Amino acid sequence: MAVKKLKIAVISDLHCHPEQKEYAKNNTLLYSDKLRLPTTEHPVENLLDIIEAEKITVDLVLSPGDFTHQSDKQGFFSGWSYVNEIARALKADDVIATIGNHDIDSRHTYSKYSFEIPKKISQNFPIDKKNLKQFWDTGYTFIEEENFQILVVNSTHYHTHYDKENPMENPAVKGRMDPAQIEQIGKYLKENDDPKKIKIGLVHHHPIKHARQELGEHDFIENGESFLNVLGNFRFDLLIHGHKHDPWLRYYNTENGFSLPILSSGSFAATNQISWINKFNYFHIIEIIKDESNPANGILETLTFKNRIGWKKDREDGFYPYAGFGYLDNLQLIVDKIKSQLEASSIGMLKWDHIIDEIPEVQYLTPDKMEELEAKLLTEKILVTSKIGVRPKHVYYERD
């Protein structure tokens, strides 16, 4: 059995810009002119410490856009170099990114052409130059390697112009994909379908409604559902998007009945969501494990940044430090396995690490499934010492 593994880091929505005098105009912890100490006030510097201390490495760094804030050039350079700096520390082979609405000059502040700035950030922005032509020309591109196939979509591709008279006609806040474009993507996938490769989609805007916490109902990608259906047809293992600053891992059921895991990344450094929806800043490491052509399993480890505290993984602050995807079977099967492990132990108590070793699929649960599992365990009088998403230390079967 051939198992393919891929480890990626996700850095999204940095919104870098120089510090503004007027406090309310600031929207990031990563000013382009920010000093790096103390580290607990600098998400990059603090993360570099952790990467070094814990010797964290990944294969790829993925970034779904909004490096800068309102198309600020200085912020753009900083944002892109921050991501590359982290990628070097993680010893990543490549950085694969796309652009977000803040990365294009949609209001034509600097020039009449929306893509003037992003096209000139670097020869290799947002992806390696060999794929750039296709990316800028068609609004998407594929990156093919032996182990993986990554579809990079530019959801701002149709923001070519801005009509001051009619600002609603082509609003930059909303992503868009064209039916012809989606058809082309489907066609490519049909011709290049290797079901054993790990398949990942990367896009800035959310392709489906993301309307919790009054986050707005209408800004998802136009034609996003048809796009997802195509990904479902070719059994994509994960879709990653940014934009919402609200981390969320869930499945979308495509029309052929496929459950497509979708990760809304949350923001790495922006600050507006902190007061708006009480979400902080997040950095994910995702390990994807694909066994033959089965849908992949994934394990997410998420660090949460709070200003003056730094990156932490010890509690739930808007997103569990541990999550996963890929297990779609009945949860009762897991409950039964845990129970029999506990029954076999002398005192009815085991370390959770032992459960992970024996029943690895407990790691492949999305946050809502983890909570469901906790509830099911409790009805069987099985107690865990914390939320499963925070990694309990022990699990105990109350036999009486």
Add this chain to the structure above:
Amino acid sequence: MEYDLSTCIMKEIDNFYNTYNARHLKPAEVAESFIFSNEFEQLIQNEHSIILGARGCGKTTLMKMLTLPALYNWKHTRAEEIRTGLSFYAIYISTDIYWDVKNQTYSSELEAFGNFSEKVSLFSVTSNVFSSLCDTFKNILEIDIKCNDDAKELELCRHLIKAWKLNGTVPKLEYVIEALNERVDYVNQLIQDVIFNYKKNDDIPTPDFFNLSFETSLEYVIPVFERIYDIQKKKLWALCFDELEFAPLWLQEKLFRSLRSRSQFILYKLSSSPILPVALVKSLTHEYSATTGNDVTLIKMWGAADADGFSKKIIDSCLARKLNIKDAKEFFGTNEIYNKTTDSYGEGQVFYNEMLELVKKDDAFKAFLIERKIDIDKPIATANQKDVLFRKIKPVVSFRNYYLYENRSLEGNKFKTTYRSRKTGELYSGIEVLTKICDGNPRWLISIITSILSKTSNRPMSEKLQFDEIISAAKRFQNVIANIPTGASISTPVTEIIDRVGLFFKNQILGSNFNLDPKGTFVVDESQNKISDEIIKLLEKGVAQGALILVDSDNQSFDFEIRGKRLKLSYLFSPLYDLPLRKYTAIKLSECLRGFEMESIGQISMF
């Protein structure tokens, strides 16, 4: 800016009190700098004990030293012997000011809800004792009997969970502690809920765990622990309640009453301020109450015979740790006024020369010598005078000679006295001064010695530098005392009284008369007409903070009332009022405070 000033003061208070405060140290850390003392020797006896003392006197250090992590981290020649010989396991409980729900935490907000605040108070104390017991269990298992048998821990915790009504908790000590904390959090939310969502006479939810009592619970749980780990009758268990002065009165009464009865296996070790609340008189003086020396060891942390010796050990230890220096006397120098060399009264000695100098400018001293038939041109003492007279007048002579410019007698018993302003260091420096100046209070002493050593390590240490650091510590201390909260009804700071007393005593030493027996301590008047109850409250605060110190306190009895007691100013105030470090005789407080408006101490007319 006002803001800056107040933050500055708060920071200062914080530094002065907290830098060397054992409250913030883990027991293992306390042990690193612990200095063995007679008080500790008394505390480790197989008896109930009560430690009384002012802030900073080292109560918390002694109490924390009883715990296993401290004992096992203590490096001392007697450490091993005390560790193994100790007849009890200490359960250390630090008083939380929030236990006093009624007076400290919510006051009037919970008034409308009957005895709800009492229940919360009981719950807070109980939860704290349970957590501390769990800590003690963990320490015993890890450090003492070195047992990590999961099955045993599980059995123990199942008992704890049942006894403490913690259903749904995984039976391991760490999760039992976590569940106790969670419950405290739950009750805090419940209180908010009650305050905002309930009206008077509503039925307040009372969770069943509100009825738990730590005393009965411990009597059940501890034998279970001993049975499971097979350590029956190995040791007793000491409930060590630290800083009880902050505890609600019901708890103080309960604990002091508990000293009477002697359960099979529980000892009480309590610490509190020097003056106990009057409300405890009943619990402590009842005919069946515990009597000191018999069932209870009373440990008073002030005025101990070996206080200077203890201070000397602290200084030695600071010197050894920071600079690896052994001889403190050589390093800090000696102070002529207090050293006890026998020939210091002889011709040509420093003191002899000072007398000659003073005779020339101080007519009162001259008259004093003449009256005692001492040759003013050659003041040599007879053998008898040496010990009684010269020893007595030595500090007064030195201080007058230092500060007086001239004291000339005028007609009709009057004098014209003029002073010189001097700020050299000789009066307040030297090893004798350093050992005395803090009245055996380790926290202040460590603070002073550390700041002296941080300035320079030149040898010998200059008098001026020592003096500067002592003065700076004295001023900080004065600042701290001036900011003690005294409650809304009293607007005068304690320092106002100290100032009156200090200036009165200064006049005794440096005034126009030469006093053989200057007044240097005071007795608090019994009569309320002479000294109001408001001033009594201030004095009690002063005693609790160590600004005022009880003199001649009987080591066998408790002090509830400050009236009739003899007090002295903390020696740390002496440099601020140019006073020698001597107690001297007593005067009535009312006489010191003459000029004070008794009815309204808020409006004081300064003299």
